[in-house]
Amino acid sequence: MLRLKYTFCLLLLTSLFLSCDKDKRGSSDDENVAKLPYSMLPPINELPKLSEKYVKQKNAEIANFFTENYGNDFENVSFLVAQNGQIIYEKYNGYADKENNILNSPETPLHIASVSKVLTAAAVLKLVEAGKIELDQKLTTIFKGFPYPEVTIRTLLNHRSGIKKYGYFTEDNKVWDKSKTLTNKDILNLLITQKFPLDHPTDSHFVYNNTNYVLLALVIEKITGMRYSKAMKLIVFDPLGMKNTFVFDETTPLSKATPSYKWNYEKYPFDYLDAVYGDKNIFSTPRDLLKFDASRNDINFLSKDLVEQVFKGYSYESKGVKNYGLGIRMREWDNGIKFFYHNGWWHGNTSSFINLRKENAVIIALSNKFTRKTYEVKRLSVLFGDYPFTLKDTAATDE
Numbered sequence: 001m002l003r004l005k006y007t008f009c010l011l012l013l014t015s016l017f018l019s020c021d022k023d024k025r026g027s028s029d030d031e032n033v034a035k036l037p038y039s040m041l042p043p044i045n046e047l048p049k050l051s052e053k054y055v056k057q058k059n060a061e062i063a064n065f066f067t068e069n070y071g072n073d074f075e076n077v078s079f080l081v082a083q084n085g086q087i088i089y090e091k092y093n094g095y096a097d098k099e100n101n102i103l104n105s106p107e108t109p110l111h112i113a114s115v116s117k118v119l120t121a122a123a124v125l126k127l128v129e130a131g132k133i134e135l136d137q138k139l140t141t142i143f144k145g146f147p148y149p150e151v152t153i154r155t156l157l158n159h160r161s162g163i164k165k166y167g168y169f170t171e172d173n174k175v176w177d178k179s180k181t182l183t184n185k186d187i188l189n190l191l192i193t194q195k196f197p198l199d200h201p202t203d204s205h206f207v208y209n210n211t212n213y214v215l216l217a218l219v220i221e222k223i224t225g226m227r228y229s230k231a232m233k234l235i236v237f238d239p240l241g242m243k244n245t246f247v248f249d250e251t252t253p254l255s256k257a258t259p260s261y262k263w264n265y266e267k268y269p270f271d272y273l274d275a276v277y278g279d280k281n282i283f284s285t286p287r288d289l290l291k292f293d294a295s296r297n298d299i300n301f302l303s304k305d306l307v308e309q310v311f312k313g314y315s316y317e318s319k320g321v322k323n324y325g326l327g328i329r330m331r332e333w334d335n336g337i338k339f340f341y342h343n344g345w346w347h348g349n350t351s352s353f354i355n356l357r358k359e360n361a362v363i364i365a366l367s368n369k370f371t372r373k374t375y376e377v378k379r380l381s382v383l384f385g386d387y388p389f390t391l392k393d394t395a396a397t398d399e
Helices: 002-025 029-035 052-069 113-129 153-157 184-194 210-224 228-237 286-297 304-310 372-383
Strands: 077-083 086-093 095-097 282-284 322-324 329-332 338-346 349-356 361-367
Touching: 052 077, 052 086, 052 372, 077 286, 077 372, 086 286, 113 153, 113 210, 113 228, 113 282, 113 286, 113 304, 113 338, 113 349, 153 210, 184 210, 210 228, 286 349, 286 361, 338 372, 349 372, 361 372
Parallel strands: none
Antiparallel strands: 077 086, 077 361, 322 329, 329 338, 338 349, 349 361
């Protein structure tokens, strides 16, 4: 009897010890994801399954487009087209690492350049939805000493802040020593201490500007209390199962980054701007971006009111079809058709992310060897909707 009591007490103490030890170690990432009220979620609405005949037809059309327009010239590409969450066509060509003879594959994370802005914006919008920040909240309420009183979260998201571009003001040797790696916090400190004049009054017109998304990444850090890389992992990557997606920053081993190349396979060296994130520096794959796109299109992403604010234009000072929403490029034609997309270009990396919302289709092209042909995949949108492009058009040079 005494032995039984001793055994029971020992088991009880062991259980309590393990429970306390778990608390000391902290929760797993999965548990943290479940506790975040602003994490993105996998889609809950079931979309109609595409017929075998439809998939076969579209696959043949896309394959023909790929062969005719790229062939052997487009040596590096990770390319995917999907509709209703189903992959219709995908292709992976060229080298992830030419020096070591490693080929691109569905699991190879490539630098998505400015398509990173779409993901940064999604995390910010989830914080807005959760009431952690407000769209029209001024940055002076977030960063002490911030010298631009009219700049808000919204004017960063839609590129109407008027703040100078960091790639320009850090070119001045008196402002920044380019032998030192620049960080997001360095950029914020320079804005606060140098008080550069605005390039134009806030919210007066659109100027595409990477500084805006550098600051949004810092807003995410300030509000969540986590590094941007960890916050993006818990808000976006982990809950959506984006297992081959990560943020590169000043703490990331250089060996983790898939190399990028010039047109002749000369490797781009690391430079002082290569650790800045939010505007760029997310590495991902087409399959992971498909998961992100499916979540962003789902009814549980944001409230209807907030979605309407995301997918509308904000800049009509100049006549034309090009515009920008909240973290997404767009084109609007007089017949009411809207085309949503985002392109990217950093060093040898080019990217195109096309979100055909009406047709629930997505077109994704990534390359780590410089080419402007990445942007031509927008022409495939005519296979899904009444968009004013043509499969034979050769003019596509916009970033």
